[in-house]
Amino acid sequence: MPELPEVEVTRLGIEPHIQGRTISDVKILDGRLRWPVPKTLPRLLLGQTVLAISRRGKYLLLEMDTGFLMIHLGMTGVLRVLSSHEKWKPHDRVVFIFNELSLRLHDPRKFGAVLWHSFQQGPIESHPLIQKLGVEPFSPEFSGSNAIEVLYKNSRKRSIAVKQFLLAGKAVVGVGNIYCSECLFEAGIHPAKAAGKLTRPQCERLAESIRAVLTKAIQAGGSSLKDFVNADGDLGYFTMKAKVYDRAGEPCRACKTPIKHLVQGQRSSYFCPQCQKR
DNA sequence: AGCTCAACCTGGCTGC
């Protein structure tokens, strides 16, 4: 389920139930995720308290007594808070138990990750996976003229398509495949346009679109937060009506021109050939 | 350094 909005909604959903609670056990049901889940995790985490839950890019960061528990949901990961009496289900991979409550990572495709970064290893920002991330879309570094410069400067001399440039997350994080198409549509920019050819005004429109689309998605997901505990279905995804994503052949909601599909970097892109210019 | 692409893994859908 996870692009940045879904990860943020997950953070908001688990925080009130998990923050301040102490781990009584950890079950690694299948540790073969993106990277092996550290076998030492159960022993390491026993008795540790969740001090805070933050997010960097699509990583959830659970600050514990002696370090950070890093959780990435990959393509199909879902984190839920459930009663510890609930039986594991197929594709449940790791369960963090807080006495009567459990935090369960369900991830059919196993592209997710559960990693440990101790304080001794340095600040979390120095972690190799975190260090290379672009700026946060809702941070001061990505507001106003800062955002324009982030997009403009990072894209100079880049021949890569703007779609792939954004998806790479080296300039700004959190724009996944679905919202990337949506953002480019909102900004009126063709996904195949070379990143290096973006003008400053286009960078400005793009920055605005990114903030707006992600904000709207978080709000849409947030509306289902009350159901977070013991929720059965997917939370807050696709409650937002896509303008272009997965709408190939259907009329553009703005101009009625049929939406086009395109594969870029092994990923699907959707755009309106009339509204979006190179 | 930047670009492309295979790979990781499983399930669901389409079409023969």
Add this chain to the structure above:
DNA sequence: TGCAGCCAGGTTGAGC
């Protein structure tokens, strides 16, 4: 109905 083939929200790392 069965099965092969293709597709899927992410990201790394190899090779050029």
